Amino acid sequence: MAAERILVVDDEVMNRDLLEQILVRAGYEVSTAADGETALAMLRQGTFHIVLTDMRMPGMDGLAVIREMKTLAPSTIGIVHTAYSSVATAVEAMKAGAYDYVTKPVRRDELLVVLQRALEFYRLHSENIGLRQQLKAKYKFDNIVSDNEKMQAIFSQVERVSNTDSTVLIYGESGTGKELIARAIHYNSHRQDKALVTINCGAIPKDLLESELFGHEKGAFTGATALRQGRFELANGGTIFLDEIGEMDLSLQVKLLRILQEREFERVGGTRTIKVDIRVLAATNKNLETLVARQQFRDDLYWRLHVIPLTLPPLRERLSDLPLLIAHFITRCNVEKKCQLRGITPEALQMLSGYHWPGNIRELENMIERIAILQGDGVITPGSLPEQVFRTHTSNLVPVVTIPPEGIHFDETIEAFEQQLLLKALVTAGGKKSLAAKLLHMNRTTLIEKVKKLHLGDL
Numbered sequence: 001m002a003a004e005r006i007l008v009v010d011d012e013v014m015n016r017d018l019l020e021q022i023l024v025r026a027g028y029e030v031s032t033a034a035d036g037e038t039a040l041a042m043l044r045q046g047t048f049h050i051v052l053t054d055m056r057m058p059g060m061d062g063l064a065v066i067r068e069m070k071t072l073a074p075s076t077i078g079i080v081h082t083a084y085s086s087v088a089t090a091v092e093a094m095k096a097g098a099y100d101y102v103t104k105p106v107r108r109d110e111l112l113v114v115l116q117r118a119l120e121f122y123r124l125h126s127e128n129i130g131l132r133q134q135l136k137a138k139y140k141f142d143n144i145v146s147d148n149e150k151m152q153a154i155f156s157q158v159e160r161v162s163n164t165d166s167t168v169l170i171y172g173e174s175g176t177g178k179e180l181i182a183r184a185i186h187y188n189s190h191r192q193d194k195a196l197v198t199i200n201c202g203a204i205p206k207d208l209l210e211s212e213l214f215g216h217e218k219g220a221f222t223g224a225t226a227l228r229q230g231r232f233e234l235a236n237g238g239t240i241f242l243d244e245i246g247e248m249d250l251s252l253q254v255k256l257l258r259i260l261q262e263r264e265f266e267r268v269g270g271t272r273t274i275k276v277d278i279r280v281l282a283a284t285n286k287n288l289e290t291l292v293a294r295q296q297f298r299d300d301l302y303w304r305l306h307v308i309p310l311t312l313p314p315l316r317e318r319l320s321d322l323p324l325l326i327a328h329f330i331t332r333c334n335v336e337k338k339c340q341l342r343g344i345t346p347e348a349l350q351m352l353s354g355y356h357w358p359g360n361i362r363e364l365e366n367m368i369e370r371i372a373i374l375q376g377d378g379v380i381t382p383g384s385l386p387e388q389v390f391r392t393h394t395s396n397l398v399p400v401v402t403i404p405p406e407g408i409h410f411d412e413t414i415e416a417f418e419q420q421l422l423l424k425a426l427v428t429a430g431g432k433k434s435l436a437a438k439l440l441h442m443n444r445t446t447l448i449e450k451v452k453k454l455h456l457g458d459l
Ligand SMILES: Nc1ncnc2c1ncn2[C@@H]1O[C@H](COP(=O)(O)OP(=O)(O)OP(=O)(O)O)[C@@H](O)[C@H]1O
Pocket: 143, 144, 145, 146, 172, 173, 174, 175, 176, 177, 178, 179, 180, 181, 285, 328, 361, 362, 365
């Protein structure tokens, strides 16, 4: 890795030389400037990790350098060095955006520790910016694929609500894209540069959830050796996403109610009330109304969350999206897994349209990924598809039975269905019993027996 670049700004040549010597020996790449204006000109031309500036200089002082630097090169870190007698001005500089300060005369060890800490911060900060930008690109709408009318209506609702602070409750079966929609809302809102904190209410053990959500004070319980901020506190300024809200324990629902209503809470074991500015999103694959009726979900909490409900339709209700989604996942797999899948045959698409997709879009995504890895290239044919697709394909042929209030006779119904199946097979086989038996995957003698028993022999 290239050495980190540091710009030293000081009007006194002795100080400049001393700092340069220390820093070069420590392995940094060092440039120097004798005044603020020169420093800014250098910042315009090159990238520096750190600017180490004197506070009191003729002309432009250190404070002004830090201020200008924050607009010119926002990710560069400013550190000031100043005489002990004027530490107050260093505090000013930190308010203006400096990261830290060292006092004069500068001690080598102290300076190097401060620099190391600053560089660690630089690394985390720039990673964070990069990551946020990546995430932002990923969760803008472009990555949510759908042609379906209901989904389009949801997209326009998402667009309208994103930039408000309204609570959104997202319903949908597993794998329908609830988290994707939650992310789209956050990354299309004015909170996009702040945190999106997710809490999976079903995955955190009940006795840990409270401290996870609200944090705890040092010594609040055995094992609480240090103060810890909870997720609500970490989400301050941003968005909190309560995933699988239907799984939340009743006793915690009361506590949640308060933060949703007042946006305030206390840490576990604490007395100080902490106020936060957060936007709340929630998701569930359960029917919350049913849970309310069963007294497993508080109805006051339900109404708090049920401000803007969005319901994502299951994939089996938007099968017309299959070609788009398949193309989307094929493109992604080809790039990420270096595959060369070229599409899907109409027969294979037909098979997939007959499947009931219990795992929804996640199941489709995983299926395409598996095919991409196993098959690598070519076209997806029925032969590429996993067995479960065929199994349900058969059971799809079974008529949907409804039971009338007066009930139905089991044996008679089965017999009528058997009769229909045999007839259909015999007709399809042009009356040839051996072929009809084959179509029904039964042996010929069984078919003949059944035909006799059901009086179909005259056909
Ligand atoms: N419309 C879509 N377009 C593209 N990809 C989608 C779409 N909907 C869902 N996906 C993908 O499907 C997968 C499942 O989506 P997501 O995790 O958002 O579902 P979920 O409803 O939160 O599921 P669960 O209830 O199981 O947590 C993700 O990898 C997501 O990227």
